[in-house]
Amino acid sequence: MATAIAAATDRVDVLINNAGVMTRTRQETAEGIELNLAVHHLAPWSMTANLLPLMRPGSRVVNVNSEGHRSPMRGGPVRIDPDDFASLNSEHDFDPFLTYSRTKLANLLFSYELQRRRPELAVTALHPGVVRTDLGRQFPKLQVAAIHAFALSARRGAEPVVRLAVGPEVPSGYYERFTPVRSSPxxxxxxxxxxxWVTTEKLRSPSP
Structure with missing residues (x-):
């Protein structure tokens, strides 16, 4: 994907990293990476790394995150140990909600570290709201239907993403839809x- 973009243009003004999964059981990619970690953290890190040479001062990176980074649906703390890959990869303590939250926290840590390393860019992360998507397709239909009953449409969920990507202000930080808020400590x-970042560099290249 990044190679195709580089072949089609000589600059990237806006990059939106928006992909999500939630699995009932632990699943791995062909590389042996737990799927949540691969999709929520390693994929946006790699895409951004490969496109950074095409970005200019003022280019925007928007990472779609989740309020789930604060705590999993079933409660309990969210902790990451980057020095323990087995833990980061949920090899011994997989729980669908904890793993989702842990990898969303990883994505947010990446967002802030990217901004510190590349201050000429505008880096944001946001929770777009609870949106009716197929994210919960592996879970019981009644449980998903109860959540969808008060969820936003996909169109409304996309509105704050578009605003951060092309709006007149130059944003940074974390947003809950349109409002800048403090993320978790x-x-x-x-x-x-x-x-x-160091752990991720060992798993992915080139380095941002």
Whole structure:
């Protein structure tokens, strides 16, 4: 994908990283990476890394995140240990909600660290709201229907993403839909973000 974009243009003004999964059981990619970690953290990190040479001062990176980064649906703390790959990869303690939250926190740590390393860019992350998508397709239909009953349409969920991507203001930080808010205390841990970056570099190249 990044190679195709580079072949088609000589600059990238806006990059939106928007992909999500939630699995009932632990699943791996062909590389042996747990699927949530691959989709929520490694994929946007890699896409951004490969497109950074095409970005200019003021280019925007928008990472679609989730309020789930604060705590999983079933409660409990969200912790990341970048120095313990088995833990990061949910090899011994997989829980669908905890793993989802952990990988969304990883994505947010990446967002803030990218902004620190590339201050000439405008990097944002956001929770677009609870949106009616197929994210919960592996879960019981009645459970998903109860959530969809008060969820936003896909069109409304996309509105804040578009605003951050092309709106007149130059945004940064974390947003709950259109409103800038403080994310979880763990997301501001700069030491943790740097350690996660180093671990990610070992898994992916080239380096941003």
């Amino acid at each position: 763990a997301s501001y841990d700069e030491s943790l973000a740097r350690r996660l």
